[in-house]
Amino acid sequence: MNKLYYLIIILSLIIIYFNSCSNNSAYSENTLRVSLADIPSLGGYSWFAARYQDYQPKSDVITAISQTFDRTHHKFYVFGKPACSCEPSQSRFPYCLKVLTEAGIDTSYIEIYSMLRTSSIHPYCSIIIIRDLPSMFIIKDGVPVYSVIDSLLFYQRNIDTVLLVEDFILRGLQK
Numbered sequence: 001m002n003k004l005y006y007l008i009i010i011l012s013l014i015i016i017y018f019n020s021c022s023n024n025s026a027y028s029e030n031t032l033r034v035s036l037a038d039i040p041s042l043g044g045y046s047w048f049a050a051r052y053q054d055y056q057p058k059s060d061v062i063t064a065i066s067q068t069f070d071r072t073h074h075k076f077y078v079f080g081k082p083a084c085s086c087e088p089s090q091s092r093f094p095y096c097l098k099v100l101t102e103a104g105i106d107t108s109y110i111e112i113y114s115m116l117r118t119s120s121i122h123p124y125c126s127i128i129i130i131r132d133l134p135s136m137f138i139i140k141d142g143v144p145v146y147s148v149i150d151s152l153l154f155y156q157r158n159i160d161t162v163l164l165v166e167d168f169i170l171r172g173l174q175k
Contacts (some may be wrong), residue, residue, distance in 0.1 A: 030120035044082020052094035061166040065103040081133035093134035138172035146172030
């Protein structure tokens, strides 16, 4: 009897978990789709414009990104967090968007979401797990193929080399 009871509880939890992410059309009140132009005027993003303007990505990598990006296959999903007080996090979000802008990638290929926490419901929670904010995913033919920020953080923690956001965006596009 105990086994049946535990099995029912586990199945109920699994159903609740999957149902919480199944309705992609209704986001959590903690998730908002925004445009690049909207970000500086949103509450909690007062730091965004200065970091976006100050960042100067490597021009050779920007050229390579422009040449590698394929509008018939690629999209970018970018997730940011307002009032992020950690300096590296405040930089990564605007840097990612600056690289895409400098590479001439049209905003119709970039979806930007403002989220309060990694557990906030977003339209892609059935295919994307957000471990940290900000996050940026490269999508190829509707499937996530590369997490830019996760890869950048892995390299920073485990490999003694300096690579910039644009290096990881290029790597992701080459997948």
